Amino acid sequence: MRDVRDALMVARNTDGKLVHRPLSPHLQVHRWPISMALSILHRASGCAxxxxxxxxxxxxxxxxxxxxxxxxxxxxxxxxxxxxxxxxWSVALIYHLCSGVRHLWMDSGRGFEKAEYDHSAKLVIIATIVLTVGAWIVGLTAG
Amino acid sequence: MANSQGAPHVDMLRSPLGRARGLGSARAGAAHWWAQRLTAVALVPLTLWFIWTVIRLKGADQAGVVAWLASPVALVMMLALIVATFHHLQLGLQVVIEDYVKGHGTKLTAILAIKAACFLLALACIVSVLKLGGA
Structure with a gap:
């Protein structure tokens, strides 16, 4: 035990052996809600x-x-x-823009109810697709 | 305070001065968080303007770019976009590195490298835009 906090994270398994409790985030046992995918995509698109x-x-x-x-x-x-x-680049930029606006909205303390949270997540996906396709249609037909 | 005796309260080890300063244990307070949000808000209109501009300049030659940046409005918008973008970028990448890179030395090196790269790229963009705008 390196840290006194580890005391809370140790338990016995069914064989009576001492094991570490799984730490959160414990990704492999959870299904991926849309908001979780959006969150990591925000980082990934930022890096891109x-x-x-x-x-x-x-x-x-x-x-x-x-x-x-x-x-x-x-x-x-x-x-x-x-x-x-x-x-x-355009997908990453427009996605990061839409998702960023959602984050700013949540920074104001709103939109944290599960229904709102899922709703705004879907809105981000739809807005990204519409704006990206729209930009490319204009870009390819203009001039 | 005599009149708050018995009322529910939270004991804090932070001194009243520390609380008033609001700088927290990292001694920088919410400055990083706030700068990230400030640049994010600025980048909403700037990015939309930039996407529109990129579409407009499709297939343009260099003279077209010079003509575009001859407008002081375009030049100012472009400079604002460059500053906000690279500031936002280095703040964001710093957090990513802080979260995922193990080891103090490696982490610090990566953060410094990212900041240097963003700073130099921003300068390259600013100098180019000013040169084009002044041409």
């Missing part, structure tokens, strides 16, 4: 957006360097790989 800032930085630096290097950057963004990256 960190990688996305490299794309934005390259785009801006290339434009500032020369017309030729900007042409290279624009060619890459228009290629299949570039478009896939941009699509991933």
């Amino acid at each position: 957006l960190g990688v996305g800032t490299l794309l934005m930085t390259w785009w801006l630096v290339a434009a500032a360097r020369s017309p030729a290097s900007f042409e290279t950057a624009q060619w890459f963004m228009g290629s299949i790989v570039g478009k896939l990256l941009l699509f991933g």
Whole structure:
């Protein structure tokens, strides 16, 4: 026992052997409610957006360097790989935006009832899909 | 207080001065949390504006970008977006590292590396945007 708090976390199993009680979060025994998936996706999308800032930085630096290097950057963004990256970036950005607004709403102390919690989670998913698809429809048809 | 004798109360070891300062055991109080929220609120309109801008600049050449940033409004919005984005990013990644990286030295190194990277990327973006806006 390294810590006095461990005393509360030790129990006997059915064979009478001393075992550690499972610690929370004990992910593998729980089903995944939508809010739990949303929570970890918020982090994951945030990290992905960190990688996305490299794309934005390259785009801006290339434009500032020369017309030729900007042409290279624009060619890459228009290629299949570039478009896939941009699509991933747009999903992550719009998801993180919608989920972030939900977090700000909950920071105000509202929306913690289970029904509201699940409802706002579903709303985030729907808003992400609608806004992402909408942005790509406008993006691909405009110009 | 004489008139609160017998009333339900919570005993705290924190001194009245400590409570008034509100800085907690980490001595930074809610500054990190607050900065994260502040930048989040700022990023809601800025991000929507940026998505719209990216769509508008689809397939543009460099002259198109220069023309876009010639507007002081676009330049200011872009600078605000860059500052808020990278500040928000380094605050968020710091929490992720604090939660998942084991070992004090590794953790500190990772946090410093993230902060340095975000700072340099932000400077690169700011300098580029100013150069384009002044061109």
